[in-house]
Amino acid sequence: MRALRWHGKKDIRCDNVEDPGIEQPRDAIVRVSACAICGSDLHLFDGFMPGMKHGDIMGHEFMGEVVETGKEVRTLRKGDRVVVPFTITCGECDQCRAGNFSVCERTNRNADEAAKVFGHTTAGLFGYSHLTGGYAGGQAEYVRVPYADTTHVKVPEGLSDEQVLFLGDIFPTGWQAAVQCDIQPTDTVAIWGAGPVGQMTIRSALLLGARQVVVIDRVPERLAMARAAGALTINFDEESVLDRLRDLTQGKGPEKCIDAVGMESHASRSMDSMLDRAKQAVMLETDRPHVLREMIYVCRPAGTLSIPGVYGGMIDKIPFGAAMNKGLTWRMGQTHVRRWTDDLLARIADGQIDPSFVITHRAKLEEGPALYKTFRDKDDGCIKVVLTP
Template identity: 85%
Template sequence: MRALRWHGKHDIRCDNVPDPKIEHPRDAIIKMSACAICGSDLHLFDGFMPGMKSGDIMGHEFMGEVVEVGKHNKALKVGDRVVVPFTITCGECDQCKRGNFSVCERSNRNKDLAAKAFGHTTAGLFGYSHLTGGYPGGQAEYVRVPFADKTHIKIPNGLSDEQVLFLGDIFPTGWQAAVQCDIEPTDTVCIWGAGPVGQMAIRSAVLLGAKQVIVIDRVPERLSMAVAGGAIPINFDNESVIDRLMELTQGKGPEKCIDAVGMESHATGTVDAMYDRVKQAVMLESDRPHVLREMIYVCRPAGTLSVPGVYGGLIDKIPFGAAMNKGLTWRMGQTHVNRWSEDLLRRIQEGQIDPSFVITHTVSMEEGPGMYKTFRDKHDGCIKVVIKP
């Protein structure tokens, strides 16, 4: 089969590899019908996530048809159409029973490695380094899904791949980011980053009843898409984020702030941005936290910071004293996809939202490697890439 594989920093190739096989009775094999390049994949592409090995298959946002089922998997049958959550969940451990699926205690087959890095294991993830299990990802013609009797979302007839594909990651990620804010009707919600997760967070905040939603970015196409979703745009290349936020909130600051950027945040002409790039270049810091610093500074006292953006290691110069003295609440983490999937599928079916709005490019598997750079550099108006086998 064909698959997109990581061979080092900025080196993704479309290779021929052996087809996957059933390895455990709860497994299933999925024939991929659509997959996507996620902003989190760019952290691997740019070499910022530890634990990658040459030849690893990329991708964690995919769906398809079940073509083979392990003998103990009673939840699926051949021919079922499923979206596969990026978080692999056993459904039986203490964390899964609590609905904390992204910290499943059993699905990371490299749990000792994860525990050394994080203090405890977290869930296994598809295509996202050996810290999270080293599982082959979904940018491939066929994918083995471990714990497949729990790690799936069945899709009813009448919905296109494009409508439901993002139930596996960016839609529930944006939704969880907004839910973590405990949005009230009087709230201003400010979102840093108008990429795919930011776009979903905008629409989620609107659906959850925020009084005002603001988005910060500098890419015109992303800001236009954000405005279409109900957000007020701030282009940080053209105006002061702090001044504009104070103007929009009558000097009080937003009650709820969402970091939809993560470890590779950008800034224009700021001292801290230059500091981060130097420290990152000499490996004294792994992540660039400009957005976190700005959120802490502008958030209204007693407000909430929600962090769906991925961070991989160490950050520096976080004004934690300001966060503590302002009484800010931090909520963060990988997405508990299955906690939200039933509700979000219903909202798609009812026409409350059609997540396919975010797709700007649909390409073949062979075109996939080149689209990584196009997506990262925001060329050709690229916001979200879907790959069809």
């Protein structure tokens, strides 16, 4: 089969590899009908996530048709259409029973290595380094899905691939980011980053009843897409984020602040951002936390910081004293995908939202390597890429 594989920093290739097979009785094999390039994939492309190995198959946002199942799979059969969550879940451990699927205790087959880095293991994740299990990803023609009886979302008839594909990651990620804020009808919600996750977060915050949503970015196409949803926008290349947010909140600051950027944040003419880049270059810091600093500074006292943006290692110069003294609540984590998908699938079917609005580029799998760079550089108006094997 063909698959997109990681061969080092900024080196993704479409290779021919062996087809996957059933390895465990709870496995299924899925023929991929659609997959996407996610912003989190760019952290691998840019070389910021540890644990990648030469030849790893990329991709954690995908769906398709079940073509084979292991002998212990009871909830799936050949021919079922499924979206596959990026978090692999056993459904039986304490964390899964509590709905904390992204920290499933059983599915990371490299749990000891993950615990050394994070203190405890995460769940296994598709296509996302050997710290999260080293599982082959979904930017391929076929995928082995472990724990398939609990790691899937069945797709009802009448919904297209493009309507439901993003249930595997960016839609529930944006939804969780907004839900973590406990949004009230009087709230201003400020969202840093108008990429795919940011776009889903905007619409989630509005569906959950926010009075005002403000989005910070600098890419014109992303800002236009945010305005189309009803958000106010701030281009951080053209105006002060802090001053504008104060003006929009009568000097009080937003009650809820969401970091939909993560470890590769950018800033214009910012001393802290320049220092972060210098520290990264000499390995004194792994991630760039400019957005976190800005959120802490501008958030209203007793407000909430929600962090769906991915961080992978060490960050520096965080004004934690400000966060403590302002009484800010921090909520963060990889997405508990299956906690949200039944509700979100119903909202799609009901016509409340069609997540396919975010797609700007559609291509064949073999065009994926070039589109990684297009997406990373935000060229050609690129906001979201969907690939069809």
